[in-house]
Amino acid sequence: MVKKEELFEAIGGADDELLERAEKGKKRRKIRWGWWGVAAACFCIVLTSIFWKQEENGQGMKTVYAAAIAEASYPEMATYPNEMDFVDKRTGDFDDEGFRVVYDKWKADRDAQLNQPEGYDEHLDSFFAKTIPQFLSGAEGENKIYSPLNVYLALSMLAELTDGESREQILEAIGADSIETLRSQVSSVWNANYCRDGAVTSLLANSLWLNQDIAFRQSTMDILAKQYYASSFQGEMGSDALNQALQTWLNDQTGGLLKEQASGMQLDSSTILALASTIYFQAKWDWEFSEGNTKEDVFHAPDKDVTCDFMHQNGERNYYWGEGFAAVPLRLEESGNMWLILPDEGVSPESLLSSEAVQQLFLSQEKSENQKHLIVNLALPKFDVASDMDLISGLKKLGIANVFDPDISDFSPMTSDTDKIFVSQAKHAARVMIDEQGCTAAAYTVMAVSGAGMPPDDEVDFVLNRPFLFAITSEAGMPLFVGIVNQP
Numbered sequence: 001m002v003k004k005e006e007l008f009e010a011i012g013g014a015d016d017e018l019l020e021r022a023e024k025g026k027k028r029r030k031i032r033w034g035w036w037g038v039a040a041a042c043f044c045i046v047l048t049s050i051f052w053k054q055e056e057n058g059q060g061m062k063t064v065y066a067a068a069i070a071e072a073s074y075p076e077m078a079t080y081p082n083e084m085d086f087v088d089k090r091t092g093d094f095d096d097e098g099f100r101v102v103y104d105k106w107k108a109d110r111d112a113q114l115n116q117p118e119g120y121d122e123h124l125d126s127f128f129a130k131t132i133p134q135f136l137s138g139a140e141g142e143n144k145i146y147s148p149l150n151v152y153l154a155l156s157m158l159a160e161l162t163d164g165e166s167r168e169q170i171l172e173a174i175g176a177d178s179i180e181t182l183r184s185q186v187s188s189v190w191n192a193n194y195c196r197d198g199a200v201t202s203l204l205a206n207s208l209w210l211n212q213d214i215a216f217r218q219s220t221m222d223i224l225a226k227q228y229y230a231s232s233f234q235g236e237m238g239s240d241a242l243n244q245a246l247q248t249w250l251n252d253q254t255g256g257l258l259k260e261q262a263s264g265m266q267l268d269s270s271t272i273l274a275l276a277s278t279i280y281f282q283a284k285w286d287w288e289f290s291e292g293n294t295k296e297d298v299f300h301a302p303d304k305d306v307t308c309d310f311m312h313q314n315g316e317r318n319y320y321w322g323e324g325f326a327a328v329p330l331r332l333e334e335s336g337n338m339w340l341i342l343p344d345e346g347v348s349p350e351s352l353l354s355s356e357a358v359q360q361l362f363l364s365q366e367k368s369e370n371q372k373h374l375i376v377n378l379a380l381p382k383f384d385v386a387s388d389m390d391l392i393s394g395l396k397k398l399g400i401a402n403v404f405d406p407d408i409s410d411f412s413p414m415t416s417d418t419d420k421i422f423v424s425q426a427k428h429a430a431r432v433m434i435d436e437q438g439c440t441a442a443a444y445t446v447m448a449v450s451g452a453g454m455p456p457d458d459e460v461d462f463v464l465n466r467p468f469l470f471a472i473t474s475e476a477g478m479p480l481f482v483g484i485v486n487q488p
Contacts, residue, residue, distance in 0.1 A: 009186050025349040054434040067437050069210065070225035075191065078102075078109040080199035080334070106197060112336075113191055114476060120188035121478070125174030125363045127152060130173075132482050133353035134394045136427070141302035145483035147279055147443035148192060149204075149474075151391070154277040154445035156186045157206060157228050158403065159421075160220065161273070161449075164410040166402040174397045182332035183227040190229055192476035199334040201282040202474060205253040206230035208275040209246055209267070211237045214417045216273075231274070238269030246274065246446075253278035253281065254442035261388045261429035265446060271416065272421055273449045281472065281480055284438035286331035289313050289380075299381055300466045301487050307380045308488050310465075311436055317376040319460055320368050322357035328376055328462050329361075334472035336480075337362070338439060340380065342464055349469045349484045362471040362479055375459040382488035386431035391445070395426060411449065424450040432472070432481055441472060 081102040086095040128148045135146045152174055159170040159182060167179065176182035195202040208224065210216055212234045224230040235242040243266050250262040257280070267274055293312040298305050320327040324347040329337040339362045343349055352358045360368065392404060403409050406422040415422075430443035464485075472481040 010072075021447050042439055065278060069234060070214065070221040071231045072206070072225045072229040074196075074229065075113070075194065077113065077195070077197045078106040079197065080106050080197050082198075082454075086327070106199075110195075110197060113195065116188035116476075117184075120185055120192070121476075124152070124185075124189070124478070127174050127477055128363055129359050129415040130398060131394070132359070132479070133235070134397060135349075135389065135391065136353055136482065136484055137350055139350060139484045139486060142387070143483065143485055143487055144387045144389070145385060145432055145443070145481060146389075146428070147430050147445075147481050148479045149189070150277055150279045150430075150443045150445050150480075151428060153186065153190070153204065153206060153228070154275065154447060155395075155400070156182055157208075157224060157230060157275050157277065158447060159195055160224055161275075161414040162403060162413050164402075165408070166410040169400050169402055173395075173400050183223070187227050189478070193220070193474045193478060193480070195475075200332075200475070201280065202335070202480070203253065203278075203280040204229065205278045205280075207249060207276050209242065209276070210234040210479075213237075213376045214272055216415050220347065220413050226291070230292050235243050237267055237271045243267055246276065250276060250278060250444050250446075253441070254280050254415040254444060255282075257431045257433075257442040258386070258429050258444060262444070267448060268450075270450045271424075271448050272418065274425075274444045274446060275449075276444060278444040279442065279480065281441045282438070283332040283335045285436075286333045287313070287315070287436070289436040291486065294382070295380075297379070298465065299488050302467060306487070310379045311382060313378045313380075314375065316373060317378075318371055318373055319376055319462070320361060322355070322368070324355070324372055325352055325358060326462065327358070327361055328378065332438065335475050336477065338434075339469075339471040339473070340462075340464060341466065341469035341471070342462065343466075345466075351468050352469060362473050362482070377459065377461045377463075379461075379465065380434075380436050381464060381488040383485055384431070384433040385483060385485055385488070386429070387483075388427065388429035391426040391428050392423070411426075414449075422448055424448050430481060432470075432483060439472065441482065 004019050056308050081099055083099065086099040087093070088095070131148055131151065132146065136144050155170055155174055158165050159179065162170065171177070171179070171182060176185060183426055190204055193202055206228055208221070208230055210232060221232045224232065235245065246267065247265055249263045250265065251259050281432040289311040294309050295312065297310045298308055299308050317328055324344050327339060327341045329339050331337055341352065341358055343352055357368070377415065396404065403423045406420040409422050411421040425446065425448035427445070428445045430441070432439065467484065467486045469477050474480050
């Protein structure tokens with residue numbers, strides 16, 4: 001039996017700076033003497049370049065290896081400087097000049113990563129606005145999480161594998177006027193939202209898993225590697241080894257947060273290809289909660305009241321309101337925001353999914369007329385919420401239909417070895433965790449081819465003790481995760 005250690009090689013490994021670094025205050029010169037830990041493991045393990053090529057050994061038994069058809073190259077990023085490295089251990093003095101040199105290098109890399117061509121994200125808001133209510137509706141009292149960016153990247157890869165009307169339907173749904181435009185857009189979107197610098201972890205990964213008995217077009221796999229950062233591997237479909245490898249890849253790319261969901265991902269021998277897209281995100285609050293202020297309280301869930309831990313914080317924040325809701329953004333350190341949207345009494349979270357005023361907060365990033373800077377007495381339940389869903393029905397409602405019909409689908413850019421190819425699975429899973437230090441979240445998508453009133457002048461209570469919406473946005477202003485919390 002081939003051992004797992006003989007099949008997998010850890011390429012990324014654990015970044016020490018992702019596990020601990022000096023806690024940074026509002027001003028860089030303010031040193032806090034202590035270390036912070038992450039809520040989940042930040043390991044990036046990818047498949048090695050040699051796997052699952054079927055061969056007969058001397059005893060007539062099969063040994064499983066594999067060969068990579070194309071491999072993505074990920075950007076190198078300067079690491080955010082550990083402030084404690086610039087403190088003289090003898091005198092306690094801070095080397096501001098030395099810190100500035102390293103900090104400026106980090107800042108230049110971060111700015112370059114975010115500096116994408118003007119208009120690269122044009123029309124994406126339309127896709128996000130359509131899909132958020134489509135895939136979050138029907139929660140029926142349960143938690144439901146959706147990653148708009150993750151599904152966009154998966155559908156973009158699917159468009160590259162198709163042609164004709166199959167491709168046109170996908171392009172129209174995601175808002176791209178041509179495959180050339182999409183290639184440029186995807187690359188910019190990917191880079192603007194990818195970060196592995198020790199300050200923020202926002203890891204995006206794509207892969208394709210190919211049937212070793214089918215000849216695939218190398219040119220398409222090369223485009224996917226270069227423009228979509230997707231690595232391609234071939235193996236024996238339906239084998240335990242390939243299923244285990246896919247599950248392991250999903251777990252590695254999502255920090256193990258979706259292990260339960262990934263364990264059910266199985267590909268049978270009729271599968272021609274599977275594509276997988278993942279996102280792993282971790283960031284600290286810009287203003288952390290004090291654990292001493294965390295207290296038990298009652299959350300009014302749809303079916304019954306439950307007792308859970310509530311984090312408390314009082315201070316000046318921006319407060320937003322509109323018809324049927326109030327909202328407060330929590331800033332993430334060196335990243336975007338986590339938006340908390342509390343429906344008015346008697347208003348369900350689902351009824352706000354299509355609200356233009358709600359979507360404007362975390363899509364357009366525009367300032368709302370209904371906002372005020374005042375003291376907010378915030379009470380937020382700690383939560384760990386997860387969900388998984390089948391996307392096929394929702395994708396059909398968005399106009400993506402041909403790829404699910406073997407009689408009319410067109411996958412000619414992928415292979416000419418076989419026809420009657422269709423999408424047989426489209427699974428999406430996501431999980432979000434928050435605590436006093438920050439938030440950790442992950443998602444994957446796998447497709448297998450076979451009004452409130454104005455607040456008081458000075459102070460307002462914002463208590464999320466009933467079902468609410470949240471959205472996590474990146475520094476680039478895109479929605480990474482959107483969800484409904486019915487059961488914290």
